[in-house]
Amino acid sequence: MxxxxxxxxxxxxxxxxxxxxxxxxxxxxxxxxxxxxxxxxxxxxxxxxxxxxxxxxxxxxxxxxxxxxxxxxxxxxxxxxxxxxxxxxxxxxxxxxxxxxxxxxxxxxxxxxxxxxxxxxxxxxxxxxxxxxxxxxxxxxxxxxxxSGSRPAANINTALVNPAADADAKALYAYLRSIYGKKILSGQQELSYANWIGQQTGKIPAVVSVDLIEYSPSRVAYGSVGKSVEEAIEHHKRGGIISFLWHWNAPTGLYDTEENRWWSGFYTRATDFDIAATLSAGPSNANYTLMLRDIDAIAVQLKRLQAAGVPILWRPLHEAEGGWFWWGAKGAEPAKKLWNLLYDRLTNHHKLNNLIWVWNSIAPEWYPGDSTVDILSADIYQQGNGPMSVQYNQLVELGRDKKMIAAAEVGAAPLPGLLQAYQTNWLWFAVWGDTFINNQEWNSIETLKNIYTSDYVLTLDEIQGWRG
The missing domain is CATH 2.60.120.260 (Galactose-binding domain-like)
Incomplete structure (x- = not known):
């Protein structure tokens, strides 16, 4: 270190x-x-x-x-x-x-x-x-x-991009703005590993990130049963904050071969689903209809959370610029078009007002624009528990310091002292689950204890009452 x-x-x-x-x-x-x-x-x-x-x-x-x-x-x-x-x-x-x-x-x-x-x-x-x-x-x-020069004060947007955002989403966003640049929220992928951290450190993460992957219709067709909605509600009831991503199994065209089984259908390598062609063909195309079917199926689950009063840090189409997921496989323009379709379908058609929209790529040419993005984020897998300053500074530039910035997926939890010294004001971090949080080479128990007992890091017990 x-x-x-x-x-x-x-x-x-x-x-x-x-x-x-x-x-x-x-x-x-x-x-x-x-x-x-x-x-x-x-x-x-x-x-x-x-x-x-x-x-x-x-x-x-x-x-x-x-x-x-x-x-x-x-x-x-x-x-x-x-x-x-x-x-x-x-x-x-x-x-x-x-x-x-x-x-x-x-x-x-x-x-x-x-x-x-x-x-x-x-x-x-x-x-x-x-x-x-x-x-x-x-x-x-x-x-x-x-x-290094001094970092100027951020000028974070005061309102969510959805003008009809509900009281729960507004309360969460106001709380996030109140701590930004002063503290960082601890986070973990999967409820089971969040509880495991509690056993190791005596502190439970403030943010739990879960995946809507099993609710994808092309997985349900193979018998998948999702449980992440129930897990999210469980963490919400104990005063926690919820982040959702969606490893979207392609609507159709899964290879389901020995090398690329059906359950890997969110990978570009595992499907022939062409997002660019589907979007160009428009609503009359069968694949377009299947794409809307998938979005509507996910809307059903998000509505359950809205009914339960759960605001969501909503991070769909993650890591698009990498190209390894089908939604980014055809380049920036189809990915941005899909983001805008997703935003419109969930916000205006399904009236989902509990979502805080989190964009998850860094390159400027991939950015869909300020009007549909509340928070910027990156997924970063590098060892050493460092401050991830390269990506942070790139996101500050992308959002012109008007958007809060999160380390939405990391392999190694960042050390608080380094975050402060490097002036990297990440809003939250969330360590990936198996093979990362429980891997001494990425996150030793001693390091986790140091992080979770730091005054700079907010844990579940320290965010009670965030609704105001």
Missing amino acids: VLLLSSIAALWAAGAIASPLQARADPKTYEAEDAVLSGTVVEKTVAGFTGTGYVGGFDTGTDRITFTISSDAAQLYDLSIRVAAVYGEKRTTVILNGGSSSEVYFAASQTWNSVSGGQLLLNKGSNKVEIVNNWGWYLIDSITLTP
Whole structure:
């Protein structure tokens, strides 16, 4: 870990970590060819590099370059990476001092570009910054560190996008606005694992995220029975907050082969359902009718929650830009069109007014627009319990600081001290269930106890009365 949680909290409280307002140093650039290379090589073929060359050869999992950087104080810096992604869009992993890591996206480019690598909280003295192969085959010219500036106050929208939002949704949104930037809500995927956290730490997460997957008609046809609505109501009755996603099994066209069984029908690889063609064909098309059937089936479950007074952090079409789910397989425009159809069908046709609409992709070209989105979010799977500053800063820019931002799905719960030091004001985090929350490599019990007993992290017992 960059610093132990207790060390960071103590340094932050004592002012030993230089605040952004105290930053005075100029930007400093470090040439990649001067770093320690492991499995990588210095090259000079692509013109426009600085220094005496650049570094390529990121073609195996352990390939990396390691910079040694000295800092006069424990201080937060903005990281910029000068890169040429000449082989297509890529991703790299940035690791600080062998601990917390960040994944950085490189758009395809035949020229050199400076890409934000998020922020790094350097220790006083010597630090190690590693750029490690992830989605390989890219070229690194240099990195630049600039003392971080102060984060301006957010100007969060005061009202929900649905003008007919009910009192429950309004109360939840008002509560979320009241804590944003001051605290973070703890969260967990699946009620059973939320209760497991209570057994391990003595504290139950404030937010429980559940999935409407089993209510998809193409799964019901195979005998699936959903239970997440009952689980949501159970957590709501004890004063908790509910988030819902929907792994939407494709309406039709499931392969159901040995490699791609029917229950994996939300994956692009497991269905021939074409969202672009379906939307273009319009309501007279049979597949379009089946798509509406699915939305209407989910509306039935959401209405049960509305009748029970449960407001929902509603996160459909998640991870669309990844393309691994069928709703994102045909690109940004069909995904945005489907989002708008879903919003209209649930809000205007079904009169579901208990939904707070949570968008779940980062790329600007995928964003459906402010008029149908209440909260921005990202799903982030990186080890080290870090602050996820890369994605946070991208979402701040996407929403122009008018939308609250959530880490809706994570592999590793973030350490509170790092969140505060990096000024990453996530509204909530929710750790995925099996193989992540119960995996020591992702979330040790000691780390979970530190997180769940932090004053910065709100748990179920601390949010009672959020309705006001």
